[in-house]
Amino acid sequence: SESSPNNYSTESAPMTESRGLDLATPHAETPxxxxxxxxxxxxxxxxxxxxxxxxxxxxxxxxxxxxxxLRNKGFGEVFNKxxxxxxxxxxxxxxxxxxxxxxxxxxxxxxxxxxxLIKKDKKILxxxxxxxxxxxxxxxxxxxxxxxxxxxxxxRGEFNKKTSKYVSVGLNEGTNIKASEFAEVxxxxxxxGKAVVIAVxxxxxxxxxxxxxx
Numbered sequence: 001s002e003s004s005p006n007n008y009s010t011e012s013a014p015m016t017e018s019r020g021l022d023l024a025t026p027h028a029e030t031p032x033x034x035x036x037x038x039x040x041x042x043x044x045x046x047x048x049x050x051x052x053x054x055x056x057x058x059x060x061x062x063x064x065x066x067x068x069x070l071r072n073k074g075f076g077e078v079f080n081k082x083x084x085x086x087x088x089x090x091x092x093x094x095x096x097x098x099x100x101x102x103x104x105x106x107x108x109x110x111x112x113x114x115x116x117l118i119k120k121d122k123k124i125l126x127x128x129x130x131x132x133x134x135x136x137x138x139x140x141x142x143x144x145x146x147x148x149x150x151x152x153x154x155x156r157g158e159f160n161k162k163t164s165k166y167v168s169v170g171l172n173e174g175t176n177i178k179a180s181e182f183a184e185v186x187x188x189x190x191x192x193g194k195a196v197v198i199a200v201x202x203x204x205x206x207x208x209x210x211x212x213x214x
Contacts, residue, residue, distance in 0.1 A: 046073075048099040050085060052108065057120075059085045059101060074140030074159050086143060087117050087124065088131040095132070123149055130170045130199045133207040144169075145192070147185050153197070167194040168209070173202045186212050 048066050052059045060082050061067055067083045070076040075093070076085045085093070093099035094110040101108040108116075117124045127149050134141045134151065140159045144150030149170035154162070167189050171177070186196045198210040 046098050048093060050090070050099060050101050052090075052101050052103050052113075054103060054116075058082075059087075059090050061085060074154070074156065077142075087113075087121075088128055088141075088143075091117075091128050092132055092135055126170055126172055126201050127151075129201050129205055130168060130207055133199075134168070145189070147189070149199075150185075150189075163193075165193075165195060166197055168197045168199045170199045170201065173200055 046069060048061060048070065049063065050059050050061045061070060061076065062083070067076070070083070070085070075089045076083055078084070085099075090099065090101060091110065091114060094101065094108065094113055101113065114124070114128075121127075130149070131141050131151065134153060138156055140154040140156060142152045142154070142159065142164070144152055144167055147169060151168045151170075152164035153166040153168055154164050158164075169185060169189075189196050196212045198212060200208045200210065202208060
């Protein structure tokens, strides 16, 4: 790979189901391969009902039992005493038929919700492909620090208990970006104590991961 002016290089490292995000080492406890990876071993009786407020752009779950189910699986967060799911979590649960999202007048399916989001965020599909891939590998994934397409990555059970050690930064294959600008983002994240993983979405939708190093 090509080094940047800031002396960063990238090394291909397929992200597998791994402890401590040692990206080159398979997880000792791999998920049940007979199940769809995207379903992420979600219980068959796991079905959430939520209301999406279009004007505010937020999705709220009010049932305490369902909030607990979501919390146990690393979905959603409490903000201003409301239990909220972010858009990527909603897409993931919709695609796996684990949530019903209502508005005042209708109900969203996956395609309709994605179409509505694309109107507001042109990068939402790239974000979702990375989010879905990481969740399907067993990680809890939360929005990052505002660098565009970045995510905080947690091992299962670590969210709300530890800070994220890893942050992924996403790109579409063929994206033109100045190496100096990209290196600056990586440097800022590393100053925050985060290890950076670059997630590249290929044209077929597959996600390839690269570790950065100086």
